[in-house]
Amino acid sequence: MIMQSCSLLHAAHEDEDDRVFEMSDYQGPVARWCSGCGDHSVLTAAQRLMVDQQLEPETTVFVSGIGCSSRFPHYMKTYGFHGIHGRALPVATGVKLTRPDLDVFVVMGDGDCVSIGAGHWIHAIRYNLDMVAMLLDNNIYGLTKKQTSPTTPQGYRSNTQPYGSYLPPMNPMEVTLGVTNASFVAQTAEWIPAHLFATLKAAHEHKGFAFVRILQRCPHFTPDLYSDAVKKPDLVEILDHPEGIQVEGLDKIYKSQLRHDPADIHRARELAEDGSVIRLGLFFRDETRPRYEETRTLAKRTSREKMDLLNQDFDRYAV
């Protein structure tokens, strides 16, 4: 199961491929994010995942939009697509729909996913293409210097809403769990690397659209956002279940554990809706949901076969 998708890829290269990949095979130039930025942890976790899964750099594609976190692909030594604001998901859809052999990761910020690209987010959940979608959610627009995002806490001051954000923030977990055909919904935090890694690994193993919201701090514009939670592990509740995301030894620090069966979508929605505590873990998973790429049975045709078929179609229009 773990290696299912990768083994298929590896099979194609079996005869000549005895390469062993290390961290340095995935590490691009030094990241230009601020020190203390949560993006660094996510980058490291993704690179660790690639080593762990021995993913080929040439068949892995990281697609991003615009924003601090969207620089992500530049710091990977894989194929990368740093596109336009909010539109990472349509590009990733085009890649995966037509090249199912490629391993696709999508990196979005909260502006990308929850605001300007929200329409694509809803539909990507429904398409359920086999990819990992990471929402790097620091609750603020960073690159453009502190504007309110849809996930900014109510009352939080920014340059566009200097008297405090007017409305309650949008809850991306609630939204994702509410969309028809959601198949994998998890939440993790950049300050717990073991949980972050385990979550990305579970997401990558999932056959379908794996949505991972990563809570993170912006050292410049939202430094205090999760500072309490970072200091007091009791403010974090870990969702625990044999079918969920399990991290050995984590319960020694994070004593607050809640048993949640990820097959239970109704409970998952309740847990997502309840804002009294920060919950990390696998909220929901269902691998039986239809995947868009599976609905297409693409015939493999040679050019000559295509022309023969086209001649038949032309017969219908013959004078």
Add this chain to the structure above:
Amino acid sequence: MKLPTVGAAALADREVSVRTVTDLSVEVVSDSGEGAQKCGQIFGAVSAKMGNGVWTVEIIPAEVEPPPRNPVGASGIRIRLGDKEVTNWGDETDVVVAFNEQALLGRHQLHALSPDAIILLESMWATHPDPDIRKQWEDAMQELSGRNYTIIEVPMEEQCLTVVDNPRKGKNMFALGLLCAIFGRDVERAKEQIAHAFRTKKQEITDRNIELLELGYAWASENLDFRYDIPTMPAGAPMVVMNGNEAIALGAVAAGFETAAMYPITPATSVSHMLGEVFEKYGGVLHQAEDEIAAAGVAIGASYAGRCAFTITSGPGMALKTEFLGLAVMTEIPLVLVNVQRGGPSTGLPTKVEQSDLLAAMFGQPGDAPKVVMAPATIEDCFHIMTTARRIAEALRTVVMVLSDANLATGVAPFPRPELSPEWQSAPPDLRPLPAGAKPYDWNERTGISRRFIPGQAGGEHTLTGLAHDERSKVAYDAETVERSHTARSRKIAAFQRTLIPPEINGDPEGGDLLIVGWGSTKGAIEEAVARARAKGLSVSSIHLTFLSPLQPGLPEIFARFKKVMTVEINYSDKKDDPLIDEYNRRRGQLSMLLRSATLVDVDCWTRVLGEPLRPAKIVQAIEENMPGGAA
């Protein structure tokens, strides 16, 4: 030939006259949902199959079912027939079948009907129980009487009721029967065509429609004393007959496209209907995206991943895709965008023709975004242009905009059946590993062209970006790199321009008084108008441009041979004598602006935005009025 004004029954004992004509237009007009287009399409196809030149234009209201019996909501189709190839919809209609007098009135008010048109009009409204309808009928007859029309009342409803309960579904096939009788169409062919048109429906539907066809045929045979004979062309090369959107869809298949992404928009959508039906068996993916922007993104993602991809839209959709088009230009991802233009701005005229997106296609992206813009001029072009566009997009790693329009989209005309070649298809993506040090933007200094890397190619790993970047795709803001990368993207277009040939001159290659320049779907009407004007002794020629960006070579030399150059286009321009307008503030036709800028020649323009294709007679008039040295 003598014709009565009303009442057909009395004709039974008269002698039948046959008039031989070489050029004639027929219209079927109805309320929406009464199937006038289906009737006209079958009539056109049968006529083409019998060897007549044919061009059809659909008259479609923007709504699915606008209020009935309304001049503005008239739905219909014009079929122009000839004894040789027909390249446009002509001027006015000679024979009309109208399902109610209001739809007829709509066409009359648009001056679509010849002054001595013969009109076969449903008679039920004259004696309708509703007094308001009877009043409308009388008023309409009054208005129509100002012209020399011959109106023949036909009891369509009464006749159709003998076969079907609801003549709204069936009157069109009765009308087809009328036309088949009047024009001596082969009824067996008509039956075959009906069977084809209703192939996805139950057999009884086909049977009933054939019954209605025969009923109409019999009624006309017994009651009408006139027939038309349109000589046919000698059988030549095998032909196919389809509309422009079908031709684009099949052209995309022939070109080897593997992915089409779109969002429904009139009048482009029917391309995707065709692809939806056939694309999968060729291994193609038709993706109906959540919005226009996503459709562009999916096509770009697919193309980036090594598949041949295109996106189909119309003006408003092209606007939404703008940011992605800029990205494709910047990252040099091959992409073909087909814009089936409609009237604008904004929602404009969704079902009507305009050529108003030329400048938006060329300059619509913020920043400098050089690309190739081309336009099919005929339905045959719609097929072949897809292969050309794909090849250019892939060879140059650039965006190619194909500007079709509503006239071509639903227009039906026969064209020589293409002799398909597997070489039109793209080669499979090259996934071989890349040599050490290979750069994803290794711009050739002279041509700007660089090799495309595809995910899966070991050694080619890089992140492409919409940010300014260098040859290795690394973000680079330094002056020298920014200038160099701009140059490379632009130079590709110049390199491509060097491969083009000058346009052919229709008329006198030596030159003359007036040169008409056109682009897109107006070619047939312009060339017919030039032929008519030349027959009158006017020294006028025309050229038609397939490429708008880059412009084909040779234009300055051609322009120099004529005293005056004038574009003819379906987009807005101020007329010279309009209030407040002078030479300086006059807004000109879009091609004329481009040509003036490129050649410094004082290129004039004659443009109309009537929501319909140009009529050759109007262009002749424009030619006469614009001959250098005053009207001829």
